[in-house]
Amino acid sequence: MAAPLTNTEASKRTVHRMRDLRKARGWSVRVLAQHLAKINPDITEDSVYNLESGRRRAVTIDEAVLLAEVFETTLDDLLSWECSACHGAPPAGFKCLHCGTALA
Numbered sequence: 001m002a003a004p005l006t007n008t009e010a011s012k013r014t015v016h017r018m019r020d021l022r023k024a025r026g027w028s029v030r031v032l033a034q035h036l037a038k039i040n041p042d043i044t045e046d047s048v049y050n051l052e053s054g055r056r057r058a059v060t061i062d063e064a065v066l067l068a069e070v071f072e073t074t075l076d077d078l079l080s081w082e083c084s085a086c087h088g089a090p091p092a093g094f095k096c097l098h099c100g101t102a103l104a
Contacts, residue, residue, distance in 0.1 A: 017080075
């Protein structure tokens with residue numbers, strides 16, 4: 001069984017997966033925000049940008065549910081993102097430039 005995720009790790013994975021799914025659809029941050037706002041008008045382009053840029057680190061459970069609905073996927077899929085560059089395991093002492101994961 002995998003080690004439990006911390007809040008920060010779970011949010012980081014969700015944001016990376018959100019970005020990957022958004023880009024795969026050819027959507028800008030604005031377009032994603034428009035799709036989310038159809039379900040919850042409190043979601044703005046700034047809120048999506050702040051998550052993707054790291055200005056805001058935590059994804060709420062409500063936001064994760066909205067993302068899963070917009071991307072027609074599951075919460076499990078959002079949380080199970082694995083970096084395509086390092087696969088979650090960069091060499092010891094290095095930090096992945098793609099996802100930011102670092103192992104001691």
